Amino acid sequence: MDQRSKYLRKLIVQALEGGGRGHIGASMSLVEILRVLYDSYLRYQPANANWAERDRFILSKGHGCLALYAILADKDFFPKEYLRTFCKPASLLGGHPERGKVPGIEASTGALGHGLSMGVGMALAAKIREQIYRVVVVVGDGEINEGSVWEAALSAAKHKLSNLTVFVDYNKLQSYGPNHEVLNLEPLADKWCSFGFEVEEVDGHDINALEKLTKRLPLNNQKPTLVICHTIKGKGFPFAEGKAEWHHKSGLKPEDIAAMYECLS
Amino acid sequence: MRKTSLECIYELAKRDDRVVFIGSDLGPGVLDLMKKEMPGRFFMEGVSEQHIVGMAAGMAMEGFIPFVNTIATFLTRRCYEQVALDLCLQDLPVRLIANGGGAVYAPLGPTHLAVEDIAILRALPNMTIVAPCDAEEMKRFMIKTLGWHHPIYIRLAKGGDAVVSKEQNGFEIGKAIVLREPGQGLFISTGIMTQLALKATEQLNVEGFSCGVLHMHTIKPLDNNSLLYWFPKVKGVVTVEEHTRIGGLGSAVLEFCNDEMPEQAAKISRIGIPDKFADQYGSQNSLLGHWGITVDSLCVAMRKQL
Numbered sequence: 001m002d003q004r005s006k007y008l009r010k011l012i013v014q015a016l017e018g019g020g021r022g023h024i025g026a027s028m029s030l031v032e033i034l035r036v037l038y039d040s041y042l043r044y045q046p047a048n049a050n051w052a053e054r055d056r057f058i059l060s061k062g063h064g065c066l067a068l069y070a071i072l073a074d075k076d077f078f079p080k081e082y083l084r085t086f087c088k089p090a091s092l093l094g095g096h097p098e099r100g101k102v103p104g105i106e107a108s109t110g111a112l113g114h115g116l117s118m119g120v121g122m123a124l125a126a127k128i129r130e131q132i133y134r135v136v137v138v139v140g141d142g143e144i145n146e147g148s149v150w151e152a153a154l155s156a157a158k159h160k161l162s163n164l165t166v167f168v169d170y171n172k173l174q175s176y177g178p179n180h181e182v183l184n185l186e187p188l189a190d191k192w193c194s195f196g197f198e199v200e201e202v203d204g205h206d207i208n209a210l211e212k213l214t215k216r217l218p219l220n221n222q223k224p225t226l227v228i229c230h231t232i233k234g235k236g237f238p239f240a241e242g243k244a245e246w247h248h249k250s251g252l253k254p255e256d257i258a259a260m261y262e263c264l265s
Numbered sequence: 266m267r268k269t270s271l272e273c274i275y276e277l278a279k280r281d282d283r284v285v286f287i288g289s290d291l292g293p294g295v296l297d298l299m300k301k302e303m304p305g306r307f308f309m310e311g312v313s314e315q316h317i318v319g320m321a322a323g324m325a326m327e328g329f330i331p332f333v334n335t336i337a338t339f340l341t342r343r344c345y346e347q348v349a350l351d352l353c354l355q356d357l358p359v360r361l362i363a364n365g366g367g368a369v370y371a372p373l374g375p376t377h378l379a380v381e382d383i384a385i386l387r388a389l390p391n392m393t394i395v396a397p398c399d400a401e402e403m404k405r406f407m408i409k410t411l412g413w414h415h416p417i418y419i420r421l422a423k424g425g426d427a428v429v430s431k432e433q434n435g436f437e438i439g440k441a442i443v444l445r446e447p448g449q450g451l452f453i454s455t456g457i458m459t460q461l462a463l464k465a466t467e468q469l470n471v472e473g474f475s476c477g478v479l480h481m482h483t484i485k486p487l488d489n490n491s492l493l494y495w496f497p498k499v500k501g502v503v504t505v506e507e508h509t510r511i512g513g514l515g516s517a518v519l520e521f522c523n524d525e526m527p528e529q530a531a532k533i534s535r536i537g538i539p540d541k542f543a544d545q546y547g548s549q550n551s552l553l554g555h556w557g558i559t560v561d562s563l564c565v566a567m568r569k570q571l
Contacts, residue, residue, distance in 0.1 A: 098354075099326075099355050100355070106326070107322075107323075107326070107355070108350060108354050108355055110350075111346055111350055113315070114319055114346075114347060114350060114351055116319075117315070117316045117317075117318070117319025117320045117322070117323065117347070117351070118319050118320070118322050118323035118326070118351060119323060120316070120319075120320050120323060121319065121320040121321060121322060121323020121324040121325075121326070121327070121331075122323040122324070122326060122327055123323075124308075124320065124323070124324060125323065125324045125326075125327035125328070125329060126327070128285075128305045128306065129327075147315070148313075148315035148316055148319070148347075151311075151313035151315055151316035152313075152316045152319065152320070154311065154313070154316075155310055155311075155313065155316055155320065158310075
């Protein structure tokens, strides 16, 4: 793991320290996906968060918001000091992201299975008005248990939304346990292909591979794109990696925080 | 009323390019003219109510005014979370055109009856709920939707309903209309129950009970001022709705009285659907009769209050 990925994780730990809680595993698996999107793909203006031509990014798995807050703070959408206010009564930064509160948050998410439909609406709007912005939605693997995701997928394909790219944070672990035990998603790529998406798989922690892939978007100018990102839940903290109990933690103790910083030193 | 509302969408779409139509899986030919003339703003997205509400939210975020249309119960129960979070939490100007509010689909049974739609939507912050009483009022209302910046739930009746609204009354969202000035008694009604209330006043007036009708087309936001004005002037109030007695218009009126003029609350009697699933089919009128929502029952309730 390079210094930038460690740095972004340290920002997340600052928020965890401030809030004493958070979706740790679900945020850590996302860091490299968001890093590459915000470092080298998405078009945006932090000082003008509602710039009309910005690309629209929706974190549909809203519980992974710590990773999004970290990258938005890093890009100066808001001061980094805000991170330590995570989940405090008057904070802008809640346990799920809210549109209108946090600069750079396009849609309020948290209840699963909502973001892709809103993304389809945005992508369709761009198409109708011949606008150039692109729409990116990140969904979780547990999230795609929701039937509404598949309703949205049918619609995205119907409208040939090539300006829409969906990333699946496929860390293979949901709240209760492994996906394949809770509700098996495989064959996942085949499912999305059959729903009309152009599908590609990538190591979701491999910066070079993610960058190369984003340079090729859209993968098909007649279809929406779906990227299955193979990730590790809790990535960066060996004691948490691949462990369902680290999906979310509350009552974090100073020694937990210290252990996380230690891994990033 | 349904036909009129759809025609209005077409007219609104012609004058305002923010207007788009999203249906689920409606009958063939719906809004054919709009589809033909504005194909980029007509969408028929399939039996996927959760998705179409979310999609409408996404379009509204981009400056469109989406009108979403399907059967009332599927536009409320099925996608309640999308309505709550995608529309209301984010306070977006999406219009939900709900076919068959109340007992319209009586022959189709309880799966198709929207009898608690007002209750569940009224609980959502930022939601506006409107139930016009006839097609002419629908026209006057629809034009106002372009300037309203919040989600609106539009409850449609069966269609072919008698026209009782009057052009000179105009239409303002959130402002109740006095269709008949009260004397001793006041019916507060919404949707096509206003027709029933007007008929009841005719009968009661013959008997010597002078009664009026306050047509509460907008159930949320409730026209508090009209309640504050009329309550002290009358002896009895009967609320009438084609909706469960739990959580609808009658509840809204009671809640307001309890908060603002508790001494008036005893004047209120509520007529609505009993707290049980429909156990008969038949027609809208037969089911309403079975539930005790008739001109006669309105009269009985009012006589008791007076």
